[in-house]
Amino acid sequence: MKPNFDAVLNALRSLNRPDIKIKDLKVFDGGKISLGLLTRDATAKETVEKALKAIANVTEVAVTVDAPAAGATATGAPSTRMTGIPGVANIIAVSSGKGGVGKSTVSVNLATSLALEGYKVGLLDADIYGPNIPTMMGVTENPKLYMDPAKGEMFVPPVSHGVRVMSMGFLLEGDQPVIWRGPMLHNILNQFCTRVDWGALDYLILDLPPGTGDVQLSLAQMLPLTGTVIVTTPQEVALQDVRKALHMWEKVKVPVIGVVENMSYFKGDDGKQYNIFGQGGGDMLAKKFNTKLLAQMPLVMLVREGGDEGKPIVVKALESESATKFRELARKVATEVQNATGDKPIEIGQF
Numbered sequence: 001m002k003p004n005f006d007a008v009l010n011a012l013r014s015l016n017r018p019d020i021k022i023k024d025l026k027v028f029d030g031g032k033i034s035l036g037l038l039t040r041d042a043t044a045k046e047t048v049e050k051a052l053k054a055i056a057n058v059t060e061v062a063v064t065v066d067a068p069a070a071g072a073t074a075t076g077a078p079s080t081r082m083t084g085i086p087g088v089a090n091i092i093a094v095s096s097g098k099g100g101v102g103k104s105t106v107s108v109n110l111a112t113s114l115a116l117e118g119y120k121v122g123l124l125d126a127d128i129y130g131p132n133i134p135t136m137m138g139v140t141e142n143p144k145l146y147m148d149p150a151k152g153e154m155f156v157p158p159v160s161h162g163v164r165v166m167s168m169g170f171l172l173e174g175d176q177p178v179i180w181r182g183p184m185l186h187n188i189l190n191q192f193c194t195r196v197d198w199g200a201l202d203y204l205i206l207d208l209p210p211g212t213g214d215v216q217l218s219l220a221q222m223l224p225l226t227g228t229v230i231v232t233t234p235q236e237v238a239l240q241d242v243r244k245a246l247h248m249w250e251k252v253k254v255p256v257i258g259v260v261e262n263m264s265y266f267k268g269d270d271g272k273q274y275n276i277f278g279q280g281g282g283d284m285l286a287k288k289f290n291t292k293l294l295a296q297m298p299l300v301m302l303v304r305e306g307g308d309e310g311k312p313i314v315v316k317a318l319e320s321e322s323a324t325k326f327r328e329l330a331r332k333v334a335t336e337v338q339n340a341t342g343d344k345p346i347e348i349g350q351f
């Protein structure tokens, strides 16, 4: 049983010690909690360990202690950055120029992997024309509604695999085709941003529809995106579309966190690697746009099956090569974001 993340935060908060800063807080499935303290108080480690060990399901507490940098004040600057959505620290869009390259697959596995790392994660299916995140995350409930006296009707996203999920799919009945244009489109995206009670999130992952159209532009205008992860296949045809997408993100000044090359190779029963969709495209693209190739994902039947069954591969087959690579990708994305935003230490009392 995994310790409750909120219980961990509450325990830290109730210490009421603004002189201790917390960094790299992680809560693991097996009951381990790891975190770093920035403090000059020699007894802080013991105090924090004691508070965390008292929480249900905690089996181990690993604490490292560092002294704050010279010149840092006791309270320092607040770390939990705010995006346009209150309580949400980072918004990452998963995008591509072309359809069917695996954006949704990367989104669900990235979101679930970040949750497995102990982060608080939301996943917004911004593909309002073809929402398939509820299926891929295996969400069976609809969002709950409540009335907020100030904001009006608010949606509480259902949780699946530790991720809070919101999708247009919840708001449609049956197989209605969706035709959103101009102001209506802007309005529905705005509702997703303002009428969803995400709670406190480290990462909100946006699964975008393909292309460089209205949805991308509306979102970029509406939300200060932390950055985007671009998904491509290795082949040139896909690359032409992806280049368009990269230019668009440059224009709207959204940083590109890196490139994920999906369907990079297939490993046959003979142990040989087949480059079905060509080779080297992700690397070329990353170089051309001065960003990183974050991962090369193999083409694997279980990944497709996991998507259809609502079990991302990082849950369905934890030990598989694909799962390992998605977990690595998530850690890289978190590191890139933390490096770019300088968003490391969190002050107790500031969550």
Ligand SMILES: Nc1ncnc2c1ncn2[C@@H]1O[C@H](COP(=O)(O)OP(=O)(O)OP(=O)(O)O)[C@@H](O)[C@H]1O
Pocket: 096, 098, 099, 100, 101, 102, 103, 104, 105, 106, 127, 130, 208, 209, 210, 262, 263, 297, 298, 299, 300, 301, 303, 304, 305, 307, 308
């Ligand atoms: N690495 C992979 N191995 C096997 N199947 C994959 C892989 N990546 C994606 N797929 C499958 O390919 C199909 C398309 O993937 P996905 O829906 O993630 O793409 P997309 O870019 O989100 O598509 P769209 O542009 O329609 O939103 C899905 O059936 C998915 O399960």
Ligand SMILES: [Mg+2]
Pocket: 103, 104, 105, 127, 207, 208, 209
């Ligand atoms: Mg998709």
